[in-house]
Amino acid sequence: MEFFRDVNIDWLGKKWYFLAFSLVFSISGLLSILFWHHIPLGVDFKGGTLVYIKFDAAPQVDRIRQSASSAGLRDVSIQRFGRAEDHEVIVSLPQRDTSEGALDLGRSLIVQALESNYSRSGADSAGKLDLDNASREALAAYLGQADPLHLGVSPNADQQYMQIATKILNYRDQEKSGLIDSLSALQGRVDPAVLSALQSGTFLSGFTIRNVEIVGPQVGAQLRQQAMLATLYSLAGMLVYLWFRFELIYGVAAVVAVFHDTLITIGIFSLVNREMTLTVIAAILTLIGYSMNDTIVVFDRIRENLHTMRRESLSTVVNRSINQTLSRTVLTSGLTFLTVLSLFIFGGEVLNGFSFALVIGILVGTYSSIAVAAPMLVAYQDWRLRRDKRPTPLPAGRRTQVS
Amino acid sequence: MRKNLTGKIILIFATLLVFVFGIFGIPSGVSGTALKAALTNRIHLGLDLRGGTHLILQVMVQEAVGATADNDITRIQADLKQNNISGAIPTRPDAAHPEILRVLSVPADKEGAVRSMLEDRYSAQYDISSAADNTFTLTMKPTVVRDIEQRALAQSIETIRDRVDRLGVSEPVIEEYGPGKNQILVELPGVDDPARVKDIIQSTARLEIHEVLGGPFPDEQSALQANGGTLPPDGELMKAFDQSSDAGQYYLLRRAAIVAGNDFRDAQPSVDVNQRPDVSFILTRAGGDRFFQFTSSNIGKSMAIVLDNSVREVATIQGAIRDQGQISGGGFTKDTADNLSLMLRTGALPASIHFLEERTVGPSLGADSIRQGVMAAVAGMLAVMAFMLFYYHGAGINADLALALNLVILLGFMGFTGSTLTLPGIAGVILTIGMGVDSNVLIFERIREELHAGKSPSAAIDQGFGHAWLTIVDTHVTTIVSAAILFLFGTGPVRGFAVTLTFGLLANLFTAVFVSRVIFDAILNRKQRGEAISI
Secondary structure, eight states, X not given: OOSOSSOOOOTGGGHHHHHHHHHHHHXXXXXXXXXXXXXXXXXXXXXXXXXXXXXXXXXXHHHHHHXXXXXTOOSOEEEEESOGGGOEEEEEEXXXXXXXXXXXXXXXXXXXXXXXXXXXXXXXXTTSEETTTOOHHHHHHHHHHHOTTOOOSSHHHHHHHHHHHHHHHHIIIIXXXXXXXXXXXXXXXXXXXXXXXXXXXXXXXXXXXXXXXXXXXXXXXXXXXHHHHHHHHHHHHHHHHHHHHSOHHHHHHHHHHHHHHHHHHHHHHHHTTOOBOHHHHHHHHHHHHHHHHHHHHHHHHHHHHXXXXXXXXXXXXXXXXXXXXXXXXXXXXXXXXXXXXXXXXHSOSTTHHHHHHHHHHHHHHHHHIIIIIHHHHHHHHHHHHHHHSSOOOOOOOOOOOOO | OOOOOHHHHHHHHHHHHHHHHHHHOSOSOSSHHHHHHHHHHHSEEOXXXXXXXXXXXXXXXXXXXXXXXXXXXXXXXXXXXXXTOOSOEEEOOOTTOTTEEEEEOOOGGGHHHXXXXXXXXXXTTEEEEEETTTXXXXXXXXXXXXXXXXXXXXXXXXXXXXXXXXXXXXXXXXXEESTTTTEEEEEEEXXXXXXXXXXXXXXXXXXXXXXXXXXXXXXXXXXXXHTTTSOOTTEEEEEBOOSSOSOOOEEEEESSOSEEGGGEEEEEEEEOTTSOEEEEEEEOHHHHHHHHHHHHHSTTSEEEEEETTEEEEEEEOOSOOOSEEEEOSSOOOHHHHHXXXXXXXXXXXXXXXXXXXXXXXXXXXXXHHHHHHHHHHHHHHHHHHHHHHHHHTHHHHHHHHHHHHHHHHHHHHHHHHTOEEOHHHHHHXXXXXXXXXXXXXXXXXXXXXXXXXXXXXXXXXXXXXXXHHHHHHHHHHHHHHHHXXXXXXXXXXXXXXXXXXXXXXXXXXXXXXXXXXXXXXXXXXXXXTTOOOOO
């Protein structure tokens, strides 16, 4: 089967539509970056404390806020996160509450506040081990102390209790996503004696810390600078490679197109107020490579056709080249889009920003190879014609002959 | 025209075998669990998938520079005394510039002697200049400063590694982070509550014994008054350690320590006469000699045991001591005594440490991330493979085989090189599927074009591969360039992404171009000349 055969679309004839479309998106993004949401920076770049917490029931934001403010944390922001049925929130503290002297003060305050306010069993949790947040070592130590199996004190006993603790926590972490429904759910998984020791000395707080990110102000500033440089180096690297493989004007056109993609992607992040994080920067660098990739395929064909269609005008050559590669462009973008989409849908919360950036990036990157990069070549040629008043062919650049 | 493909086919199967070995090694069995165990044994999971703590520390290296400068002040003092120059006072005037020393109020008639003494003994490390007001300024040379800073960083990394190892954390990563910034990256897999580890990493455990010049004083004001308003230039005030209150006693100590840091050879938790926990220590031979010299000539005076800039204990020197002592009266619990002796055994940090960044991934999030990542990868791959079959029919099988081999090579390569698989790394694998199939699409579309132009199947395949090859190289290079920049700039998880994407695309050159071609040729071999191919 074939979707595109002998297509004959006059792409360059639509260049004013393309220009309008690109301008609308770039400028609205730019305006948002400058005057509205700016570039929303994640904790990686602005510093601060983020604690991701998962609850066993719908989180009560007001209660969390109360617990936090009773612990002396005033500027906490609490956001729901992920799918509603996951019951997750992000509790975040601004950078000024994240001094480098006591980096994780905020985290421990948050955990303490929640622990004293959030327990399913209520008041009888005092002095007990919280099984939803206990580490393997802490649980093993508790079991060793309670010694439900009467093993006495020996390295062998330590080892056995460590194995039991590992088993319980693997059940908690790998099967139940970090929260055990109730202690009786452990029935059949552990020895009854161990279970009763757990029932007497542990409780389930009903929340678990999934992830903590604490970034001091110094690292934030450092990463901001690095991200900017990495993006610029990447663009410069592309320019040099294309200059070397084609001609300078091809490099310039491709880099302008890719810059356009980057600007629109960041602009959309700003418009919908999504935070830029390190992985989003990784996605943007990937998108730079991808969009460049797409542009090169079109340029390669233009270069080839310039050799075989010497009598045709440049716009005919460019149109023909776009049409010839259209099938490939649409297929590849479609397939890459498919994989990115599956990442966006199934990949989970951690990669959400990353896959969102790629979903946008692949759409814009494909569009820009056809609608920005190729027309720029023609515009450059027209400008040279006007300047020199005589036709000079567009340099086709070096090309290795293939058999 | 039949091509002989035997060699190429053997090469492909050998590659397949080698990289399958890379993924699994030699598993103990062929059951699901045995294969899974073999797999996790070969491919290391990053912190974001297995749970753990990632820390970035800043080493305050200028403190090490200050310590060297303080030692040199003591040496200059001794030299002045030896040359019978009295009145001149060596100082370190500016805390923000520990590399600048000054010798103040040099007697006018001794200026020449001081100059020649300083130039004779200190010009290797310092640039020396004099001013009209009878002072000399010694500025540590930048190369010397850099050298001290580098040594402090290296020693900090060693010490932290030693401490973390003794805590029993498995497979920790401890290395310099970002050249020239004096930062250290610490990764602790499986540690999801880093409080204790952080305490132990951060404690400088700088144990020093100083001579007591005066005190105790109830506060800093009265200490100053007792000394006529100014402290002696070689003295410093230090607070006594007191857990119960903020107020406390102050002692005036001689700034340069008698013994410090590296002079301690061993330390063990022990108990004092009242059965309270304390820490006993043993000095090295050189440290013991110096300690003996000091104690034997200062019987009756006091000395202070100082830990991390607070006075733990003040003792009167009863007799000469060579190499053993105890730190008691510090309000130790059994745990703090254990921790302190561990830190003393592993050596002191040459400078204090600040935490700049801390990321903890809980084990449940890691498990969820693996599940979701694998799910996304499988869904993406199935979608792409189904589409290729649907759109290219017979050639779709070819592309799917190439794609599968591409993944095997990518994972096998990671197994061989011991690379770490992170969640963004899984995303890299997924993107490799999408971008890798691009090469097949480019080639197939070109073959179709050539077929439409009326070429024979074998000629069309030839042309298709020939024309697409250069384009494929160009497109791969640009993506690899951006991945390389990402690798240079990124940390942990993001680096994992750059690595898988790069490996994946390199493997793709082999599978999409070479392997696909061999499959086409094998199909052509079985067909009559000019018979149509399925594409």
